[in-house]
Amino acid sequence: MSQPLLEARKVSKRYGRVHALQGADFTVHPGEVVALIGDNGAGKSTLVKTLSGSTAPDGGEILVDGTPVRLTGPLDARRHGVETVYQDLALAQDLDAAANLHLGRELHRPGLLGRLGVLDNAAMRRSAVAAFAELGVDLRDVTVPVAALSGGQRQSVAVARAVAFAGRVIFMDEPTAALGVVQRGRVLETIRRVRDRGISVVLISHNMPEVLSVADRVEVLRLGRRVAVLDAAATSVEELVGAMTGALDPAQDPALDPEPAPGTDGAA
Numbered sequence: 245m246s247q248p249l250l251e252a253r254k255v256s257k258r259y260g261r262v263h264a265l266q267g268a269d270f271t272v273h274p275g276e277v278v279a280l281i282g283d284n285g286a287g288k289s290t291l292v293k294t295l296s297g298s299t300a301p302d303g304g305e306i307l308v309d310g311t312p313v314r315l316t317g318p319l320d321a322r323r324h325g326v327e328t329v330y331q332d333l334a335l336a337q338d339l340d341a342a343a344n345l346h347l348g349r350e351l352h353r354p355g356l357l358g359r360l361g362v363l364d365n366a367a368m369r370r371s372a373v374a375a376f377a378e379l380g381v382d383l384r385d386v387t388v389p390v391a392a393l394s395g396g397q398r399q400s401v402a403v404a405r406a407v408a409f410a411g412r413v414i415f416m417d418e419p420t421a422a423l424g425v426v427q428r429g430r431v432l433e434t435i436r437r438v439r440d441r442g443i444s445v446v447l448i449s450h451n452m453p454e455v456l457s458v459a460d461r462v463e464v465l466r467l468g469r470r471v472a473v474l475d476a477a478a479t480s481v482e483e484l485v486g487a488m489t490g491a492l493d494p495a496q497d498p499a500l501d502p503e504p505a506p507g508t509d510g511a512a
């Protein structure tokens with residue numbers, strides 16, 4: 245397989261007494277949709293935060309193109325082409341959809357002597373309308389404050405924002421959780437389009453049929469560790485659920501354990 249674009253190796257993270265990540269591994273290859281699944285509290289969002297620079301891991305390594313990196317913040321991750329749609333959406337509620345789309349990357353009119361001029365709102369609106377149209381996002385007015393949009397529309401704005409600026413990989417932490425059937429289908433379609441542009445997508449979802457319909461690979465996290473890597477075309481909802489809950493974990497069922505029991509390993 246190709247050289248991984250992004251990798252977590254044995255990443256750990258504690259929140260006080262909670263050991264959210266306990267040596268978690270994770271791999272993203274170029275141009276794939278990889279689903280990151282696991283039960284509530286398995287550490288998915290925490291892992292995404294460490295890979296997108298918004299939380300520093302306590303241990304382990306993060307590699308970009310095979311080279312260890314230390315991500316000092318979301319802007320640093322962005323320099324490596326990593327964008328994130330967080331589970332707890334980070335949109336500016338008082339700004340409109342067009343301004344949110346350009347948050348942190350505002351367009352300016354050229355100023356005197358090459359200096360940055362005033363914000364070019366018209367250009368931002370035009371580019372926002374184009375970006376939403378390209379993603380099939382149905383937003384009648386890009387100048388309404390985001391606070392006045394529905395949850396699903398806000399979610400669409402956040403997804404569009406990440407897509408518009410992602411260089412190499414987009415993390416989407418439960419992007420469809422708040423959406424109705426139609427909007428959900430659109431987000432999945434967006435994920436496929438993004439992948440077709442050669443950008444990798446990491447999808448976190450609790451919806452197993454959705455995972456199987458859009459992902460190329462599935463990595464399963466349980467209790468802060470990766471416990472399975474599955475080819476989406478060759479697995480089933482039952483197998484995914486089994487891996488998430490530990491029902492298929494050999495360590496929990498000695499009858500399935502191919503390893504000899506401790507003390508019987510034949511060491512002389």
Ligand SMILES: Nc1ncnc2c1ncn2[C@@H]1O[C@H](COP(=O)(O)OP(=O)(O)OP(=O)(O)O)[C@@H](O)[C@H]1O
Pocket residue numbers: 259262263264282283284285286287288289290291331
């Ligand atoms: N900021 C925080 N402070 C303290 N504990 C945290 C914090 N963030 C996460 N945790 C804890 O770390 C563990 C992993 O949480 P995380 O949010 O990564 O799980 P998750 O797999 O994303 O779950 P869900 O499917 O419910 O979103 C949980 O026990 C959670 O309570």
Ligand SMILES: [Mg+2]
Pocket residue numbers: 288289290331417
């Ligand atoms: Mg989460």
